[in-house]
């Protein structure tokens with residue numbers, strides 16, 4: 119299916135469960151896209167059919183204990199060992215990291231060389247030197263298994279390199295690019311769930327002898343939620359349509375990711391306000407929407423990072439350095 123259809127599906131899944139939606143996005147956008155776009159024919163045959171069937175669960179690991187927004191500064195090292203590579207380091211906050219069979223992993227070949235020295239690998243859990251540690255206690259997305267991945271002299275053959283040495287950053291960013299539009303679609307789905315709950319509640323809940331939906335302050339909140347969510351959806355479709363035409367690394371990806379994820383915060387916050395105390399409890403979906411939405415401004419580039427990307431594109435000046 120094309121990316122607009124993908125976004126429609128993701129929005130519908132996120133309306134029911136952002137966790138289920140996340141599992142689909144991690145498998146498709148994070149794990150399969152880099153294999154589809156960067157692997158050799160042999161690698162495609164080896165991994166893609168089994169990943170698509172769900173026989174191989176995938177993840178993408180960029181974040182490290184000391185490295186988040188500045189992904190090019192990664193400290194996990196890949197050193198040559200005959201016709202293989204030895205990987206040492208660890209990756210942090212990796213969605214599906216505790217269950218994944220294959221991990222799309224970036225590592226640095228020359229300390230301090232940033233983007234140009236990074237190489238990407240398909241790492242398999244069964245390879246000696248790979249272990250994971252489940253991370254507990256996250257605020258939302260309770261159904262996803264987030265983990266730290268630890269590589270200790272993990273030996274990887276050349277045939278598991280994705281792209282060429284030095285392409286690694288682009289490989290990882292191709293997955294991020296895809297995933298950013300998916301995160302925007304998730305955010306729209308979460309917002310829509312909150313709006314639907316608010317409309318139904320405001321039509322029934324009575325105070326001062328009237329339904330609360332008759333109060334102009336309540337209507338104003340719902341009107342803003344609707345307009346902002348519709349705008350977020352259109353920005354998402356616009357980015358998806360451009361991706362379908364083959365465009366990558368474009369500002370439209372940041373527009374939709376930034377806007378839709380920030381709108382979801384405001385919508386989730388106000389939806390609890392409209393429900394009063396009832397919204398604070400899990401009889402309604404709002405406390406879950408509130409917790410699941412909170413992750414969306416952090417993953418796949420924080421809101422601050424997307425503002426910097428948009429600013430750099432508009433001004434021709436990078437505020438990253």
Ligand SMILES: Cc1cc2nc3c(=O)[nH]c(=O)nc-3n(C[C@H](O)[C@H](O)[C@H](O)COP(=O)(O)OP(=O)(O)OC[C@H]3O[C@@H](n4cnc5c(N)ncnc54)[C@H](O)[C@@H]3O)c2cc1C
Nearest residue numbers: 178179180181185186187211212213413416417418420422
């Ligand atoms: C639920 C969840 C799932 C995740 N899944 C994955 C996954 O599957 N794979 C993966 O690799 N990672 C994953 N992550 C990690 C995520 O990608 C990182 O959290 C994100 O990149 C931000 O990095 P950080 O948390 O280290 O924050 P930091 O980079 O340390 O940033 C901390 C704060 O500083 C701000 N900041 C940083 N640099 C600048 C700057 N130049 N200017 C202004 N402000 C700045 C940030 O916006 C943020 O507010 C996940 C995170 C969460 C919460």
